[in-house]
Every structure is written in C-alpha cells, then in structure tokens.
Amino acid sequence: MRRSRLPYACLSALLVLGGWTATGTGQATADDSPTKAPAKASPAPASEGLLQAMRRDLGLSKEQAEKRLAAERTATALVPKARKAAGSAYGGSWFDARSERLTVGVTEDASPATVRRVEATGAAVRTVEHTARELDRAKARIDRLDAPSGVSSWHVDPAAGTVVVNVVRGERADNDVRDFVSRARAAGPVTVRTVASAPTTFAAGTVGGDPYYTGNVRCSIGFSVHGGFITAGHCGGVGQQVRGWDGSYIGNFQGSSFPDNDYAWVNVGSGWWTVPVVLGWGTVPDQLVRGSAEAPVGASICRSGSTTRWHCGRVLAKNETVNYAQGAVHQMTKTSVCAEGGDSGGSFISGDQAQGVTSGGWGNCSSGGETWFQPVNEILGRYGLTLHTA
Incomplete structure (x- = not known):
C-alpha cells in the first residue's frame, strides 16, 4: 500500500490502499443471505474520536x-438467538434506542412457551400482526413491479408491521405513482410515506482527497478482503483499471x-496491499475491523468516505429496494447518515464490525439526508471473498 503523506499513516498503512479504507460512498447491494459466519463483536472500548462523532451526529453525551x-453489541449478538426462539411466529426485530434493548415481534398466535423462550434470550417482546415471512413475501411481490421515478424506495418495517413505500414529495398525485401504489397495496400491507427527493448515487468527478479513480470518476474504498477490496458496483465495470490517491495503478x-x-x-497489486482498517480521517482514530456481525435496525452506525470523511447516524431499515434513475437496487440498508458525491463505495461500520459499502442517497452533510449501503456479508458471499480482519 503506497502511502506516506498522512500524519496518521502508521494506522492508515494498515488499510488496503493508501488511504482508502473506510472512506467512500458507493451504492451497495445486499445478498439474500450471508454465507460467512459473522465474527463476534469485540468489547474493546470505543475511541474518543468515535464518541465525539456520535455526540456530534447523534446528540449523545460521552457516557x-x-x-x-x-x-448495541448485546442486541446484535441476540438477534439470531431470538429469531430461532420465536420460530414461525417471528415478526422481525429492531433495536429500541429508548430502552436500549433488542425488541422482537411475535404474532398473536404465538404460544406462551414461545414468548417465554424469546424473553429468555434477553430481548423484549412485542405482539405484531404479520410474520417477517409474510412481510418479506409482500415486498418480493412489489419488487416485481415497474416503479416510476416518483417512487423513491420500499422496505419492510417490522415495528410498524408493514411494507413502507416512499414517494417523492410532490409526486404522490402523479398517475404512474398512484397506479404503482395501488398495485403495491394489492401485494400486502402497505404504508405510503413522503420523502424529500429521489435517491442518487454518490460517485463524483475527479477531485483531491484519498479516493480511488476509474477514468474521471472518483469513489471510495469499502473494506479490505484477502486479495483486494470491496466497493460499489456503480463505480466501475469488470476489467476497468483502478488508480489510487497518488495516481498509481x-x-x-x-x-x-x-x-x-x-x-x-477490485484486486490489489503493484505495491499496494490490504489491511483491516477503516480510515478515521483525523476525526477519529483509524478503526480496526474485527468482523461483520450485522447491526439491528435502530442501532448507531458510522460511515467513512473520501469526500465527507467521518459521519454517524442510525440504521433505519433493511432489505429496502431503492429506485435509482439507472434502475432498482435490492436488499439495501437505509441509514440516517449523510453522504455526498465521491463517498460511493466507502465503509459503513458499527463499532469494529463491518456493515457495508456506500451506495447512494439524498441530501448532503450540511443540511442532512439519508444514505443506503449494500450489506458486506452479501458481497463476500457473492464473490467468495474473505474479509480481512484484525
């Protein structure tokens, strides 16, 4: 990995490419089911920089x-146990920031024994109308519909027990949008919500920073894998050459x-190498990557990118279909973290656990917005890659 110009190069050097690590924004894709077992979250204390970023972006004190x-570490570890305990009555799960506990939805027909098994895991229980399987099937039927540009995205909201269809403000009266919503309602329980604007990808023209380049497009590196790094698909096609921050191949x-x-x-060679680090950009210390345990909805999450660097927020939804101008992208995770052009492909991380690579969103880091990422375990499974961990 060629890099020497940053004052925190000693840690950056642990990263795949010279400054690439967790920076970036790109579109992310999500695989249906991860094929690699996520590593256990480490109880290592959070850095001062990370706590400061959470204070800035989430309004939390250090304590x-x-x-x-x-x-959140506890909740993440509970998810698979609670899902197994709920069995066929499972209605989804999410992290409740107020109670700071994992909440698991179970249907009304769940037996008292089932409820007790779920509670025994340490999770809170809430009665819901629909199972997670029913909601997922409804969303899958909506995925087969052609969506007009006035429809931003759609996802399952387990806490609300519905599939949420997001419509761009001012487009709800459009005939094509109304027709899509009508057909979506026929697929299952649907709630329509309004969003500020349509999503876009976060690739950008060539500018300075610590990115990687394909032609005149700048994106950000996501996570090191053995033999290379993962990033967003909209940043380049198979065979395209990639250059680092210093212009080298x-x-x-x-x-x-x-x-x-x-x-x-992207494969890595010619003097570059991989390391299990996400770049902190001097805002926070560079973050070691120790696994890829999936954080639940409601958990805090942070992003590193070559344009806006380090920002934090919350996981808002999973398995969301995002309707970009280029076409729909499935199984994305939505967050309240901001991003801007050039952040595409960069790292989303929760604690020391890799979550995904930046895809796109709306808004910016001055006025706020929402950003989607492609879950990391799906990418690893799709290409048979192994995450480089500390």
Whole structure:
C-alpha cells in the first residue's frame, strides 16, 4: 500500500490502499443471505474520536454513547438467538434506542412457551400482526413491479408491521405513482410515506482527497478482503483499471453488479496491499475491523468516505429496494447518515464490525439526508471473498 503523506499513516498503512479504507460512498447491494459466519463483536472500548462523532451526529453525551454501543453489541449478538426462539411466529426485530434493548415481534398466535423462550434470550417482546415471512413475501411481490421515478424506495418495517413505500414529495398525485401504489397495496400491507427527493448515487468527478479513480470518476474504498477490496458496483465495470490517491495503478475490477445490485471488488497489486482498517480521517482514530456481525435496525452506525470523511447516524431499515434513475437496487440498508458525491463505495461500520459499502442517497452533510449501503456479508458471499480482519 503506497502511502506516506498522512500524519496518521502508521494506522492508515494498515488499510488496503493508501488511504482508502473506510472512506467512500458507493451504492451497495445486499445478498439474500450471508454465507460467512459473522465474527463476534469485540468489547474493546470505543475511541474518543468515535464518541465525539456520535455526540456530534447523534446528540449523545460521552457516557450515553458508551452505554449505547455496549447495548448495541448485546442486541446484535441476540438477534439470531431470538429469531430461532420465536420460530414461525417471528415478526422481525429492531433495536429500541429508548430502552436500549433488542425488541422482537411475535404474532398473536404465538404460544406462551414461545414468548417465554424469546424473553429468555434477553430481548423484549412485542405482539405484531404479520410474520417477517409474510412481510418479506409482500415486498418480493412489489419488487416485481415497474416503479416510476416518483417512487423513491420500499422496505419492510417490522415495528410498524408493514411494507413502507416512499414517494417523492410532490409526486404522490402523479398517475404512474398512484397506479404503482395501488398495485403495491394489492401485494400486502402497505404504508405510503413522503420523502424529500429521489435517491442518487454518490460517485463524483475527479477531485483531491484519498479516493480511488476509474477514468474521471472518483469513489471510495469499502473494506479490505484477502486479495483486494470491496466497493460499489456503480463505480466501475469488470476489467476497468483502478488508480489510487497518488495516481498509481492498484488493480482492476474483478466483479461488478449495478443496478439490481450495487457491489464490486477490485484486486490489489503493484505495491499496494490490504489491511483491516477503516480510515478515521483525523476525526477519529483509524478503526480496526474485527468482523461483520450485522447491526439491528435502530442501532448507531458510522460511515467513512473520501469526500465527507467521518459521519454517524442510525440504521433505519433493511432489505429496502431503492429506485435509482439507472434502475432498482435490492436488499439495501437505509441509514440516517449523510453522504455526498465521491463517498460511493466507502465503509459503513458499527463499532469494529463491518456493515457495508456506500451506495447512494439524498441530501448532503450540511443540511442532512439519508444514505443506503449494500450489506458486506452479501458481497463476500457473492464473490467468495474473505474479509480481512484484525
């Protein structure tokens, strides 16, 4: 990895490419089911920089941020146990920031024994109308519909027990939008919500920073894998050459998918190497990556990118279909984290656990917005890659 110009190069050097690590924004794709077992979350204390970022972006004190991170680690570990305990009555799960506990939905027909098994895991229980399987099937039927540009995205909201269809403000009266919503309602329980604007990808023209380049497009590196790094698919096609922040040759896109998915991987050579680090940009210390345990809805999450650097927020939804101008991308995770052009492909991380690569969104880091990422375990499974961990 060629890099020497940053004052924190000693840690950056742990990263794949010279400054690439967790920076970036790109579109992310999500695979249906991860094929690699996520590593256990480490109880290592959070850095001062991370706590400061959570204070800035989430409005938490240092003590509140430390308590939140500990509770989220516990909740993340509980998800598979609680889902198994709920069995066929499982209605989804999410992290409740107020109680700082994992909440699990179970249907009304769940037996008392089932409820007790779920509670025994340490999760809170809430009665819901629909199972997670029913909601997922409804969303899958909506995925088969052609969506007009006035429809931003749609996802399952387990807490509300519905599939949420997001419509761009001012477009709800459009005939094509109304027709789509009507057909979506026929697919299952649907709630329509309004969003500020349509989503866009976060690739950008060539500018300075610590990015990687394909032609005149700048994106950000996501996570190191053995043999290369993963990033967003909309940043480049198979065979395209990739250059680093210093203009030197890194490698080529070995796999890429967009739309439908938004993920890719690039091989690394010519003096570059991989390391399990996400760049903190001096805002926070560079973050070691120790696994890829999936954080639940409601958990805090942070993003590193070559344009806006380090920002934090919350996981808002999973398995969301995002309707970009280039086509729909499926199984994305939505967050309240901001991003801007050039952040595409960059890292989303929760504690020391890799979550995904930046895809796109709306808004910016001055006025706020929402950003989607492609879950990392899906990308690893799709290409048979192994995450480089500390």
